[in-house]
Amino acid sequence: MLKADKPKGLFLNTAHERCSIHESGRMAYESLARSDRYVLDYAEVDLDNRRVPRSYEFYLFNYHDQTSMAWLDTGCVRELPGIKMTLVLEVAPNDPFVRVSPDHFDAYLVLDPTVARVNSKVYSFPRPLEPAPPLEPLPNYPSPVLGTFGMPTLGKGFDKIVLAANREFDYATIRMNIPTGGYIPEGLQREVDGTIQTLSALAKPGIEVVITREFMDKAALIRWCSQNTLNLFLYDRSMVGLAATTDQAISSGRPLAVSANDTFRHIHTFLTPYPFRTLKESIACSQPEVMAMQQAWSQAAFARTFETLLDDFPLARRSDGKGDLVLRPRLSWKKPISYVLEQVSLGDLVPPILPRVARGVRSRILGAGPTTAMNAMIPFASPLLSSFSQHGEDLWLDLVLGGKDKGFYVDVGANHPRFNSNTRRFYLRGWTGINIEPTRQGHALFEQERPRDINLQAAIAPEEGDTTLYTLSNDTTLSTLDRATAHEMAKRLGLEVREGKVRTFPLAKVFREYVGERTVDFMSVDAEGYDFEVLSTNDWSKYRPTFLLVEMNRKRDAIMQLLQHYDYALLINNQVNGLLVDAMSSSDLVKRFRSIA
Numbered sequence: 237m238l239k240a241d242k243p244k245g246l247f248l249n250t251a252h253e254r255c256s257i258h259e260s261g262r263m264a265y266e267s268l269a270r271s272d273r274y275v276l277d278y279a280e281v282d283l284d285n286r287r288v289p290r291s292y293e294f295y296l297f298n299y300h301d302q303t304s305m306a307w308l309d310t311g312c313v314r315e316l317p318g319i320k321m322t323l324v325l326e327v328a329p330n331d332p333f334v335r336v337s338p339d340h341f342d343a344y345l346v347l348d349p350t351v352a353r354v355n356s357k358v359y360s361f362p363r364p365l366e367p368a369p370p371l372e373p374l375p376n377y378p379s380p381v382l383g384t385f386g387m388p389t390l391g392k393g394f395d396k397i398v399l400a401a402n403r404e405f406d407y408a409t410i411r412m413n414i415p416t417g418g419y420i421p422e423g424l425q426r427e428v429d430g431t432i433q434t435l436s437a438l439a440k441p442g443i444e445v446v447i448t449r450e451f452m453d454k455a456a457l458i459r460w461c462s463q464n465t466l467n468l469f470l471y472d473r474s475m476v477g478l479a480a481t482t483d484q485a486i487s488s489g490r491p492l493a494v495s496a497n498d499t500f501r502h503i504h505t506f507l508t509p510y511p512f513r514t515l516k517e518s519i520a521c522s523q524p525e526v527m528a529m530q531q532a533w534s535q536a537a538f539a540r541t542f543e544t545l546l547d548d549f550p551l552a553r554r555s556d557g558k559g560d561l562v563l564r565p566r567l568s569w570k571k572p573i574s575y576v577l578e579q580v581s582l583g584d585l586v587p588p589i590l591p592r593v594a595r596g597v598r599s600r601i602l603g604a605g606p607t608t609a610m611n612a613m614i615p616f617a618s619p620l621l622s623s624f625s626q627h628g629e630d631l632w633l634d635l636v637l638g639g640k641d642k643g644f645y646v647d648v649g650a651n652h653p654r655f656n657s658n659t660r661r662f663y664l665r666g667w668t669g670i671n672i673e674p675t676r677q678g679h680a681l682f683e684q685e686r687p688r689d690i691n692l693q694a695a696i697a698p699e700e701g702d703t704t705l706y707t708l709s710n711d712t713t714l715s716t717l718d719r720a721t722a723h724e725m726a727k728r729l730g731l732e733v734r735e736g737k738v739r740t741f742p743l744a745k746v747f748r749e750y751v752g753e754r755t756v757d758f759m760s761v762d763a764e765g766y767d768f769e770v771l772s773t774n775d776w777s778k779y780r781p782t783f784l785l786v787e788m789n790r791k792r793d794a795i796m797q798l799l800q801h802y803d804y805a806l807l808i809n810n811q812v813n814g815l816l817v818d819a820m821s822s823s824d825l826v827k828r829f830r831s832i833a
Contacts, residue, residue, distance in 0.1 A: 243274040243551045245294040250305045251282035256387070256480040259454060260325055260347065260364070261298035263483065267364040267535035268296075273543050283307045286563040293551045294319040296345070300326065301335045309566035310340040316561055319343065319549045326477035327351060332358050334476045343545060348478055349502050349533070359545050363483055363502065363533040366454050371489040374465065379407035380519065383464030385457065386481045388414050388428035391473025391797060393495060395431065398438040398445060400470065404515050407442040411464060415451035454484055461488035466519050468493040470510060471500070474796035478502055486529050493518035496805030496819050503529070511803060511819050624660040629785055632808055632815050633758055634661065636783060643757040645669035646746065646781065648696055648770055651678055651762065653685040658760040658785055663689070667757075670750055672696065674705050674738045690750055696763065696770040697740035705738040721765075742773035751779070758783035762813075768794045776802040784816040 247268065249261035269276050274294075281288070282305075288295070297313065299305050299322045313320050321343040326335045332346045344358050351360045374381075382401060386392050394412060401408050414432060416425065436445045452460060461467050467485035472495065479499045485492055494500040496509040503509075507525040510518065531537075623631050637643065647659045650671035654660055659669060663686060670690045671682045679693035697703065706722030708731045719733075726733045747756075759781035763770045768791040784804060788795055789812050796806065796814075804816040 242272075243293045243546070244291075245274055245276045245296060246288070246292045247276055247278050247296050247298070248288065249278065249280050249298045250300060250303045251280050251285070255303055257298065257300045257303045257325060260480050260483075261323065263364040263366060263454065264298065264323055264345075264347070264538070266366075267538035268542055270535055271539040271543055273546070281305065281308075281563065283565065286565075287560045288316065288563060289560050290317050292316075292318055294321065294546070294549075297322040297341075298325075299323070299336060307565045309564040310337055312561070312564040313340055318551065319546075321345060321545075323347060325480070328476040331476075342549065345542070345545070350505065359541070361541050362537050363478075363486075363529075364535060364538040365483055365530060365533045366458060366487045367535060368487050368489050368530050369458060369462070371462065374463070377409075377465065379409065380405060380465040380515075381409045381411060381463070382515070383411045383413075383461060383467050383485075384469055385413040385460070386469070388416065388425050388432065389473075390424065390428060391471055391475070391800075392428075393470035393472050393801075394435055395438060396470040396472065396495075396801075397468060398435055398443065400468075400510065400515055401443050402438075402440045405443065409444045409446060410439070411446050411448075411460075413448045413450060413452070413460065415449050457484040458487045461485045462490055464488075464490055466491045466493055466515060468510070468515065468518070469500070470495040471497045472797065472800035473497065473499065474793040474800065475499070486526055486533070489523070489526060489530065491519045491522040492526050493522065495800070497800055498806060509805070509819075512805075622661060622664075624654065624657045626656045627810055627812060629810075629813050629815070630658050630661040633658070633783060633785065636807065636815070636817070637757060640757065641666065643667045644751075644754050646751065646756055646759040647671045648743070648760065649673070649762040649764065650682060650760075653682050658762075670746065672746065675707055676736065692746075692750070693738065695738050695740045696743050696746075696766075696773055698742060698769075698773050700741040700745065701739070702737050703740050705736050707734050707736065708732070743770060744773060744775040744779060747774070747779035756781035758785060760785045762787045765790045767791065768798065771795065771798055780818050780821070782818050782821065784814075784818075786814050786816065787812065788814045 247261075247265045249265065250258045252258060265276070265278055269278075277292075279288075295313070295316050295318065297305070297320075299308065299310060310322075320341050322336060322341045322345065324332045324336060324344050324346040327346050327348050328334045332344055332348075332351060336344070338355075338357070342357065345361050346358060347361050347363060349360055349362050351358070353360060382397065384394070384397055394414070397410060397412075401410055412435070432447060435447065439445050461484055467488065467490055469479060469482055469485070471479060477499065478501070482492070482494065482500065482503060492503075492507065493510045493513070493515055494503050494507075496504070496512065500509065506529050507513070507518075507522050513521070621628070621631060625631070643662065645659050645662060645667060646669055650657070650659070650673045653671070659667075659671070663669070668688045670692065671686060672692045672694055673679045673682060674693065674695040676693065679691060682689065682691040695703065695705065704719070706719055708722065708726055708729065722733045756779075761767050761770055761784065767787050771786070784799065786795060786799075788809065792814075799816055803819045805819040806814055806816050808815040
């Protein structure tokens with residue numbers, strides 16, 4: 237086919253900047269440009285350079301709402317001819333639309349190999365890795381060289397790398413390259429820089445920390461990674477999207493270790509994360525797994541996936557002679573009402589009693605959005621399974637615990653010994669534990685029905701003492717330490733608020749004085765929106781339940797940031813509760829389940 241006869245497309249990247257989004261866009265373009273099925277031009281856009289020719293059969297944007305394309309009103313993209321597509325780099329597990337409208341593009345190229353195809357517009361793509369250079373022998377280092385790099389943002393776990401090296405090696409060198417970033421707020425960068433300055437002091441004698449601040453291009457980063465015995469990334473952040481830094485580390489071909497953080501979920505399908513696998517084990521075992529990722533995520537595989545996508549769309553003729561489209565900034569005040577409604581949920585603009593009406597109005601104006609399986613699913617567990625949890629969470633626990641006959645639990649915010657109880661299944665089997673319930677009647681029920689357990693009428697708080705507890709409907713509807721929350725709920729339900737006193741103490745005191753030397757197989761936390769505050773009162777360096785079942789429909793990011801910092805890994809999340817495991821003590825469990833898969 238002559239070049240003039242091939243379909244012609246335009247790749248629109250963010251403006252050049254020290255930014256992983258821009259670099260990922262370049263990697264995607266360079267992969268796609270390999271194909272001989274089409275001609276692909278390249279351009280960069282920003283607020284001062286917004287003119288796009290209408291002379292292409294297809295357009296592929298590298299849109300991101302927090303970089304130099306944050307100004308773009310993606311609704312205007314629909315005015316271009318042909319096929320309109322975008323890369324999606326920031327994606328929650330199986331939710332590609334957390335940062336982009338589901339209606340403005342014809343196709344969404346999600347750079348997450350694990351994402352489900354939630355509708356016909358969503359395409360799962362491999363990572364567009366740089367070609368791997370020939371792997372040269374490592375220098376004859378006297379001790380392991382551990383390498384990591386990344387922009388100075390929170391949750392990168394630089395300190396955890398030093399502590400991990402302290403635990404496993406008598407002698408090692410840790411190389412960290414942490415350049416300044418183009419889109420990082422100055423205050424945040426200062427905060428992270430302050431942490432960086434403490435890293436050398438964390439290292440024990442024999443562990444050397446070498447920090448550089450150089451911004452390197454992709455080729456230089458790959459060479460830098462190829463000089464390390466092990467590249468490792470121990471993130472504990474809580475945010476959407478996959479980590480892009482590991483792309484160059486994988487291209488280098490050296491052994492790799494990553495944390496159990498779900499930002500590395502695409503890598504977890506190939507290798508066992510730290511600390512389920514030690515750094516020494518990663519050096520010994522992970523190189524073949526890195527090679528498998530190189531093959532699965534090659535530029536050729538990326539281009540083939542794009543060719544398959546194009547087969548799903550009839551390519552329209554070019555619209556020459558119609559002039560250029562000037563991309564519209566989304567910050568302009570001249571917006572149609574449909575745009576405003578599209579960006580703001582009406583549920584945020586009307587009283588809470590009308591959310592269903594608001595959704596109906598919005599859907600009539602804008603058209604119904606995509607319905608995912610998660611939206612349509614109502615969690616259910618048959619009574620035949622003897623499940624007493626709200627959504628079958630006790631069955632999760634029984635699965636990961638292997639049907640254990642005897643054990644010990646801690647239930648914070650236990651509420652009721654039978655109804656929506658995460659511990660009743662285990663008590664009936666012969667387990668014992670501690671139930672912490674602040675309401676008088678709730679505590680009395682536990683005393684009556686759980687005589688083998690330790691039942692505490694108390695609330696978890698940072699300090700020991702007494703505080704006011706607000707309850708509704710004779711202790712059975714709501715208990716909270718927050719007066720405003722109680723009165724708001726009472727007004728909505730037409731009930732009265734009742735006040736009483738309850739003693740408080742930190743979670744660490746529960747472990748110290750009531751658990752003692754016993755192993756806690758699991759701890760359940762349901763604290764009516766105060767789950768983060770409850771978890772923050774524990775001493776996680778001393779008291780570590782093997783499994784945690786935590787309500788996470790409020791303050792999820794803060795909870796995940798806290799628990800991942802202390803090496804708990806998320807196993808299951810049903811949008812209400814999350815099940816986490818102590819990754820420092822449960823490698824055998826993960827190996828068992830991976831062997832089943």
